[in-house]
Amino acid sequence: MPIAEELAKKQRQISIAEFFEKNKQILGFDSLTRALITCVKEAVDNSLDACEEAGILPDIFVEIEQIDGDEYRIVVEDNGPGIVKSQIPHVFGRLLYGSRFHSLKQSRGQQGIGISAAVLYSQLTTGKPAIITSKIGEGFPAHRIELIIDTKKNLPRIIKEEMVHWKKKSGTRVELFVKGKYVKNRKQSVYEYLRSTAIVNPHAHITFIEPDGNEIIFERAVDELPKQPKEIKPHPYGIELGTLLKMLKETKAKKITTFLASEFSSVSLQKARQIVAKAGIDENKEPAKISLEEAKKILETFKKVKLMAPPTDCLSPIGETLIKRGLRKETAQLSPEFISTDTRQPSVFAGTPFMVETGIVYGGNLPKEERVEILRFANRVPLLYQEGACVITEAIKNIDWRRYGLEQKGGKGIPYGPAIILVHVASVNIPFTSESKEAIANVEEIEKEIRLSLQQCARRMKTHLSKKAKKEKAKSKFLLISKILPEIARKAAEMLDKPVPPIDDVISQIMNIVWIDDEVVTKDGMAESKIKIINYKRKPQEFILYAEIPSKEYVMDVIPEPLEIRERIIKWKISLKPSEKLELSFKIKCDGIDFDENNLYVLGIDPVNIVGAEKWEGEE
């Protein structure tokens, strides 16, 4: 027998178990701790995807139980649409099943290795089958299936199946028995994965029971599902030869031109003809008959033709408001003083649409001396490992954070200070550095978008900090004139047995400003902004005050009567005699928007005479 055939025989016999063993690391099972996290992660990601696709607000239950030594039982249960009985073995018992390779969509799992790898890991480490229970709706029975993967054939083998009674309307429950290690208080832990997941999925309700019985609930912050991302076709700029060849083979198109126009985005029939002509290929040639050489030619031509960017409406960002709510909810116990979030417009790298969202949490009880905490996400999935290899970390390191009020040695590297930095990259095809999907590759376009977005958040943080510093300073003056000075006058009068002298004149000499103090109180979905103005100048003052609002339609109860209310601004005319006080207020309906800080501006008065507002730079 020729050697090649001998080898081929052996090659066929390499079982998927061996494949798994060799690729443990890239699949995310290289340590006991990580394996446990990966199993939970794959199941939870699937549950979230399933719920969202079905338009159901996810209600997810996760339990980890220590069976014996390093053996754990993992339960992940959702309220999703369920899986029809016949599909269950394929979803859980076959590696690479359902893998879509030429339709692109922003989703959590991209390769379809996910949950079946977890099933395989559990059977390889404990020998026990995975137990899947699923129900597809009211009136349907629930099916409970115990299965393993036939590692030789890469096919599911059902050990046991039965119909059971399940109170749930619909949903899926996965039970796995795995070797693992449960750790607490670490960045790389099941808890941190779930907490991070809760931040970027504020529409999910997650219950988690730890091995010691401790129950943690990540509450739902919004009752709205994220917009479903659309599938798009690949863009010629981002296609690889292998994919092109596969597509050529599988297409139903009869002609190369119709193939190009129907299987790719941003390619019109006219453009397709242009490409084929440039590549020197007959435009009527059957796609299946395109040779390797011709395919290479097409690929080269792609780069020479000017094409429209791919559509970007296929992306589903979390959104500034929801990220803020997620962050606020999950950092509430740290009572941070400031949260800023930003969502960039979609952008494109190598024909692939992507977009970046960021957030910064600052202050409160966050540790002041330590490195900032970085929360990385790709398509709403937390990235816990390989922080150093990720473009997100790289972008953070390349910003000079000292300009924005954080400490950073030499203006480079990860900054120090009481802050959490969140970055979410959404794309139809996230360029991970490896199959383990823990780090995003250093793509220039992505790095730039992250940097711009973080700088936007950082600028707001800086503004907040300088505003705070200014106020602190003014506050000490305020204490002086409101408490200490009157007390000096009272005491002096008492000692000398004289009437208390008036001190207004002295106060205006000490302050010599117009003082604006404001606060926002949120109650029952209504934010009330209160603004207090006192004229400590010795002369009457007249100026225009502008208060920024999210939008005109949310504004209510503006007191006193403003000059006008524009789309983003309320405008008052202020006129105050010396020592005169004025109180203004308005309410904002927090209906899908947040309002937590006033931005006040003045016009018609020198800003050095004002504390608590900036100079108005817009149109009058």
Add this chain to the structure above:
Amino acid sequence: MSDAVKELKKIAEKIYDDLAKGKIPSIELPARTKSNIVFDDRYRVWKYGSQNITRSAVSLSGAYMLLRTMYVIDFIKDMIEQGKSSTLRELYYISEGWGEAKFNSQDESDKLAEDLEIITKKLREDFKLRPEEDGARVIGDIVIEETTRKGEKRRIHCQDDVGDAGYSIPYNVEKEKLRFVEVNADKVIAVETGGMFDRLVENRFDEKSNAILVHLKGQPARSTRRFIKRLNEELNLPVVVFTDGDPWSYRIYASVAYGAIKTAHISEYLATPAAQFLGVTPSDILNYELPSDDLTKEDISALQSELSDPRFQDEFWLNEIKLQLEIKKKAEQQALAKYGLDYVTDVYLPEKLAEMGYEM
């Protein structure tokens, strides 16, 4: 109304008038820094110069100071009217009940008491405020008459009527409290450390050298300095100061002889310009080959600061300080024990005193 109360009331009046006139209230007082002490030819002591600082309510800290000043004045006034006195520490604790006027540390209240002395040109004793620390100890051939708290006049011979710990100097050493009745000693030796004081007592050096030994207890209390000054002025006894050989000890000598920067407003009450420095000098370290330690960074900067201190601008001090910076060594008084316990009283002190022109 006592003089002190009158003077203190003037401060309250100034602040009241400022407010009534619509002026930001403020008080002025001399800057208490090294750069603002000048030599007073009349008393031959160092006193504050003309640089003034203003405590004004324009800043929050200034306003706090003014408010505290008002409370302290009121407190002193009440105390004097009721015939009571309090320690500086008690003053600090009493301020707990003063709301916004409360002191944050005793340092602040001590300093304010000194400020009031400076502004009113009165002594803290006039305000019935006394320091925490007790006065130092005295042994020697002198008879003192002290008026006790019961009003009795009691005569004490500071060798025969006291134990080995000596006579304790009370916080008030003014004439109404303490009188010198009889003295046979012919000099005063002020000693920095307790260990050396006890050594001299045990070796009966007070008798042998016919000296009054005064224990300074480190940086001497006001009453100790005032006591020494009175011995010098009223009884014409020469004073020598015996300390460790390091920059901090030179400052102890300076405060006895010239006045301290902190209390320069009352230098003429406290300083004894005729007091001489006996040792340990840097030259002694070399001449007597004393066991020594290396100067620390702090020692060196203290010495350097002394080079620019107006109180040390004479040939003796400049030479000794420069020598010490050169040899980079310091020695304690008790380093003399290298040659035996009696060496200090048998050899060192007799030699040094002879050098300074004293007969033994």
